[in-house]
Amino acid sequence: MFPSSSATQIPSAKTMISAAASAAATIVLFRSLVKEYLPYEFQSYIFYKLKTMINSFSSEFTLVIEEYDNLNHNNLFKAAELYLEPIIPPDAKKLKISLTKKESKFSFSLDRNQEIVDTFNGVTLKWKFISKQVPIKYIPSPDNFNSMPKSEDKFFELSFHKKHRDMVIDVYLKHVIKKSKEMKEEKKSLKLFTLTPDRMSGRRGGVWQSVNLHHPATFDTLAMDMEGKRVIMEDLERFVKRREFYRRVGKAWKRGY
Incomplete structure (x- = not known):
């Protein structure tokens, strides 16, 4: 045959x-x-x-979220760092861990070229952290008085199917920012702030210095007339719930007794 x-x-x-x-x-x-x-x-x-x-034949779309926008900090970059921390998979092989001077909890973040897959409203989104060495350049420091050397460019690549572009920009990124704010509140330690000696003497430097406030006193241990204590506690609870109202009417969100 x-x-x-x-x-x-x-x-x-x-x-x-x-x-x-x-x-x-x-x-x-x-x-x-x-x-x-x-x-x-x-x-x-070339x-x-x-x-x-090659990309013209691909259905994938990528957003690049850089650490800095020109010389300004990119708030979305920091929001992405905070948002991704709790969804890092338990089987991750390599992570960065840190403990800042004034915080009490460890922080975890992706190492260079590591990826995380997230799912939102049935849509799969892939996050990748990238860091590249670059010639040293100087950027403004947070106190706006000094400059800091910067020798690497850091950014996230957020990839997804291009048909979900509007949903990601209009809905998902707002979700990332909202969750990052919640994470920031959970990590935040109660602090006391004072003017730095440099600023009090007229020299340039950071404006404020802080220490973590670890004090055992509570309303339960406060020696005070019970009725007066109840009035103050109710007033404080009401004040805490009205932060958005203060912002809307343009008033400073603070309370003193």
């Missing part, structure tokens, strides 16, 4: 492997020639065009 014509048209595994190896070798050779003989600017242009062409 002779093999059918359809069977003779199927390439063997050996032929397919050989063709794939040949294509890979051609790509490697092409990249080597480009890097060796073409100027860096032209190389970047690879950018190739990446753009």
Whole structure:
């Protein structure tokens, strides 16, 4: 019996492997020639065009969330760090851990090139943390009086199906910000603030210094007329619930007795 014509048209595994190896070798050779003989600017242009062409056939869309917007801190970057911490999978192989001077809880975050997959309203979203070394540049410090050296660019890549673009921008990122604020409140320690000696003497430096407030006193241990104590506690509870009202009418959210 002779093999059918359809069977003779199927390439063997050996032929397919050989063709794939040949294509890979051609790509490697092409990249080597480009890097060796073409100027860096032209190389970047070629690879950018190739990446753009490949991405045009992809259904994936990516948002880049950088640590800084020009010289200003990007609040969305910090929100992403806080949001991702509680959804880090338990089987993660490598994480960064820190304990700041004035906090009492450990903080966990993704290490370079690590990924987390999140699901929101049935949509799968992939977060990737990227950090690249760059020439040192100086950025304003939080106190706005000094500058700090910066030698790496940090950013998150948030990838998802492009059909969900509007939902991610209009709904999901607002969800990230809301959850990050809740995380920040949970981590926050009660502090007492005073002016720094530098500022009190007229020298430049940080405006405030703080210490964590660890005091055992509560309303239960406060020696005070019971009726007066009840009035103050009710007033404080009402005040705490009206933070949004103070913001809306433009008043400072503070209370003194």
